[in-house]
Amino acid sequence: MxxxxxxxxxxxxxxxxxxxxxxxxxxxxxxxxxxxxxxxxxxxxxxxxxxxxxxHPKVVAAIQEQAGKLCTFAPAFAIDVRSEAARLIAGRTPGDLDKIFFTNGGAEAVENAVRMARLHTGRPKVLSAYRSYHGATAAAINLTGDPRRWPSDTASAGVVHFWGPHLYRSSFHATTEAEECERALAHLEQLIAFEGPQTVAAIVLETIVGTAGVLVPPPGYLAGVREICDRHGIVFVLDEVMAGFGRTGEWFAADHWDVVPDLMTFAKGVNSGYVPLGGVAISGRIAETFAHRPYPGGLTYSGHPLACASAVATINAMEEExxxxxxxxxxxxxxxxxxxxxxxxxxxxxxxxxxxxxxxxxxxxxxxxxxxxxxxxxxxxxxxxxxxxxxxxxxxxxxxxxxxxxxxxxxxxxxxxxxxxxxxxxxxxxxxxxxxx
Structure with a gap:
């Protein structure tokens, strides 16, 4: 072997x-x-x-049972286990993130969240932080703020990076969390002003930065980014691929600060990776954009029955146990x-x-x-x-x-x-x- x-x-x-x-x-x-x-x-x-x-025996059993019932079916159809997985996820996301677009993993979730934001706003640019990881596909790797981006960075993907808060290695000469929060938000505001707010479609942030350092944002930072986005008509995307589904001691890391984004990406913990699955949780405002206008994106295995069965079993087991x-x-x-x-x-x-x-x-x-x-x-x-x-x-x-x-x-x-x-x-x-x- x-x-x-x-x-x-x-x-x-x-x-x-x-x-x-x-x-x-x-x-x-x-x-x-x-x-x-x-x-x-x-x-x-x-x-x-x-x-x-x-x-986990309950998740393994659910995959086995689903395999005996229906192994695969195209995304255009309504499938019981797909609907149930979406319902359970939407029941735990914050605010009105009630529509679920399924992907095969976190990078594809980020790709589609960026596409939705650009189509919703009609704007080209996306802002993301240094010290971040959002995936290895085309848009996701350009959003990423660590060295894994370098070999694939085209410098033409419409991505602009900024410094997020990190008090231990502050880019703002801050000595307290309050100073770090205030100065990080001022930095973001200035960057948006110089880029042109009318050109910015989305700000994409890991709620708690994962691979790049487990960086917990200071109190008030995410709420401040939310306010900036609202003021400039920018879509706020929280990447919960790593932080979501219990990892931080809440269903989603955003719950620690009662902040509701416009789009939220997830994967990993939704079914512990037993079968590849990810997705985007979509707010009512973004979903309405595509009520009568086709969304130009899709995946052959979106909402795969085996993956959704494992998600249903995972979420139920997490609740029960x-x-x-x-x-x-x-x-x-x-x-x-x-x-x-x-x-x-x-x-x-x-x-x-x-x-x-x-x-x-x-x-x-x-x-x-x-x-x-x-x-x-x-x-x-x-x-x-x-x-x-x-x-x-x-x-x-x-x-x-x-x-x-x-x-x-x-x-x-x-x-x-x-x-x-x-x-x-x-x-x-x-x-x-x-x-x-």
């Missing part, structure tokens, strides 16, 4: 000749294991998407206090931030200067300290999520208190070994 992988599988985001993918034999709950019997506590939730853990509440409790009582205690013991931890089961440790060489442990976008020997840390975690049976100079702590929303504490214990040991002070 491993030989066939290396001979024929072309892996994403990788130099093919130098990777050595782990051969996985199975998984259950918060754990997976290889063919040698080595078990790993999954503190990455794979790609921060297995919110209900691996092989208190999964969102568990994520909130684990964050408040175990991960938050535990990670801050790690920071007290390890001088290399410059910042701890997060909520629910969505956390990041920012690792530094010096707390006073805040110099990152490895340079921005480091590779090879320059990235050795982070590679050593990841290896130290894996040797102890924990699979980490490492990005640049950060260690993200993102276990499934179903993680138990015992598992979360075991993960923190391993992180403590790995930090002591790999980043000695």
């Amino acid at each position: 491993k030989a066939d992988d290396r001979a024929h599988v072309f892996h994403s985001w990788s130099a093919q000749a130098v990777i050595d993918p782990l051969a996985v034999a199975g998984a259950e709950g918060s754990w997976f294991w290889d063919y040698d019997g080595n078990r790993y506590l999954d503190f990455s939730s794979q790609l921060v998407n297995t919110n209900v853990g691996h092989q 208190g999964v969102v509440e568990n994520a909130r409790r684990i964050g408040e009582t175990v991960l938050g206090p535990g990670l801050r205690a790690l920071a007290d013991r390890h001088a290399c931890i410059g910042d701890v931030r997060g909520t629910g089961v969505f956390w990041a440790l920012e690792l530094v060489r010096d707390r006073e200067t805040r110099e990152p442990l490895v340079p921005y976008n480091a590779a090879g020997e320059a990235n050795r300290p982070m590679a050593d840390l990841a290896a130290a975690c894996k040797r102890r049976g924990l699979w980490p999520f490492v990005n640049m100079n950060r260690l993200h702590v993102v276990p499934p929303c179903t993680v138990t208190e015992e598992e979360a504490k075991e993960g923190l214990r391993i992180l403590d040991e790995a930090l002591s070994e790999a980043v000695p002070q």
